[in-house]
Amino acid sequence: MPSVYSKLLHYSCYEIGHTWEPSCRSSSLYIFASAFIASCQIYAVVYAVTAALQYKSLNNKKKILRLFINYLRSVLFLTTNAFGHNAAFCAFRHLLGHISYPTVSFLPGILASLAAILIERPSRRSLLAIYVTNVASECAYNIAVESGMVRPVRHGSLIMFCAALAVLGASYRSNQYQPPPLLASILRFFVGNREKGNNRVAQAPVDEPACDRHRSWSAVLSGRSPCCPHPDSCVRYSATAGAVGAVKGVLASMVLRLLVSVPALIRRPDFLPRLLPRILVSSSHLRLGAFIGWFCGSFRLVSCVCRSLRGSDSASHGAAAGAIAALGMVVYPAPSFALYSAWKTVEMLCSMGVSAGVVPAIPGATELLYCIMTAYLLHVSAVHQHYMKPSYWALLMKLTDNRIGEFNRHLLHPYGQDSGRNFQHFWPDYKRQVPHALLAKYPLGIASIPRP
Template structure:
């Protein structure tokens, strides 16, 4: 039988549930706020410094000033969210006289995030909303499966990704205003020649360069065999590429050179980039192990799973371009509607790197683009504060799950809450919440074991 809620309210006090380590609500709130302030400052200092370094230039005084102000503003947002969460927990209990299924976490979290998100920069609110909505969607699905309301669909993330990416690619080929960052990512993956009004792109010449420029004589031949072998290999490579470029290209295709070159060059380029990114992530995350045991670097590098990301994005690019060119040849013209079947077919490559986070992010981004397009054309109303309300609602779902049913929360988000609260999210007593009939304390014990976190922490206040 799926677990069912047996009670709506419980008679526990703040000391019984919220802060069993101290009798003072003020002391507990201050302790959580101070720790969250330190952790938030550490997180956002790292985030903003990495963003500053990724610009690839020496930062100016204005860059440094904006970075410092951004760190302080984002730190205030996140730390106030944690601080006010504790305030609303105890305050709502004092007002109502008890805790119920909504006031143990959901409602305090909604109010605290509503008070905090207005502090954060407006330009970051949409990004934060997409992030928490992504995880909240997965959490709600897990909760439904846990309750037996529905079952897991095999390869469900692939279907979500296919439908969502096809919609985004259609808008990529249709929308004139492409200011959203997701369109820059799509242009990087499938190329600039598939975007809206790609005829504005300055095309490269379709004819090959004169042979006098293609082949250069080497007057001084080296006796070095390695040099000669490399030079011969390079000459063969150039010859193959030149022959490939010279193949037939349909008149409706907007890209330079042949369709074969367009498909192969795009796929291999993204394949290489995917492998490079995957290796970089693995090496960065395991640098401590490599520093202690340099010999394991070879084992980390030469693993089959390091190919999966490259196979996904390289395969996606190659299949999408191949289908797009094939449809242009078949119908004798170009059309933005080709993005839909080409995007769905290319999503087969996602089976090489299936990831819930990617699939749900693409889904929410596609819904955002669809809504914005509807608002721009007057077909849908513009709802003010929608992003803020959705952010608060999604975050409230995550905090509710962390308290009532932590087994349905993504492990990485549980660890984030554990670090942000200094372990207080785990130390909050769950025994009183077992009265709801959802087995909360047993679920917490399982999550602590799985994530290697602990609830055995003592606090001075």
């Protein structure tokens, strides 16, 4: 197999990469323009939501201008990543005189991702690195399963989610270690600020002797245990969170479905009468509401039970509460979210290890992780497109105006990866003539390319 990967392909950039345009310069400018337009649309939604959430703090022109500059930086970041990949592919081809397995997409992806991530704000780099790591690990797992290297684990995503939430729940309830700000805000939004470590101690000092006298289920069912930080009964405290969480889940599902449908409604406003019932009435809304309702209510209830039965309050109760609350994913399976939670947990543990001096701090680790994982995803899009997550493939298609789908993957058959599996009916239409000097330089030529 290594000998297969060492093969060199003496095709031109036009024959494999930008099959719609013979000129490297013109094709790169085309990708730049399409990526810029798509990035403006993508980040317009993101920053509009950000502005809506932070409207109270946007009280002067300076803050509004800073938000707009951040928007432009994000647009330029994504544009550079897409445009730079095409440009770097051509640069490697001209410098080396051939195309090899690493230069098909991985090495161009490294250079493009490095240039892009250095443009983006440092505060967003960790979020982007975890996102691409999440998608890349899912692709790697699919490839490993298909090749027989690993066997699927039944309910693996649920087990992973329970483990991640156990760690995050314990850290949220801890006075010393806290989860990343994003996950902490999500947990605070759903389970409440009273369950947070520092706030729990400040709002409800624990009377240990009183706790010892109420180690029974009756303390949970009939009223409030002295160990609990809430003023009302434990049942009401938990039931209220479950009901409110279910409503939040249903509304969130409706809003997300509506946002996804906005582009189609803009193109065809006459579809609104038909699409609106589908958007508002769906079983997925109820399933997401049930999942979030269970998560919110069970997290609080398990915490109350642990406090009452043990007669004390401890961060370890958050581990039990988080693991049991995560079981709600049975109703609403979300493997991607489970994987994302797992990677955020790993990030949190690494940060704790660095703070404790157990794990060495690596300069530029976040940027390096983003570059490697994004390059891997771009490589998968060229060589193993059939294993790519559909949503990420749709993003790449949007950024390149569908041109990434015109990459001639049939010419990669010497590497034995079945790269053209999803492109059996596609073959580039080389209508534009290539200069005779180019044909002389590359003896294979377009006319001699074997058809699939």
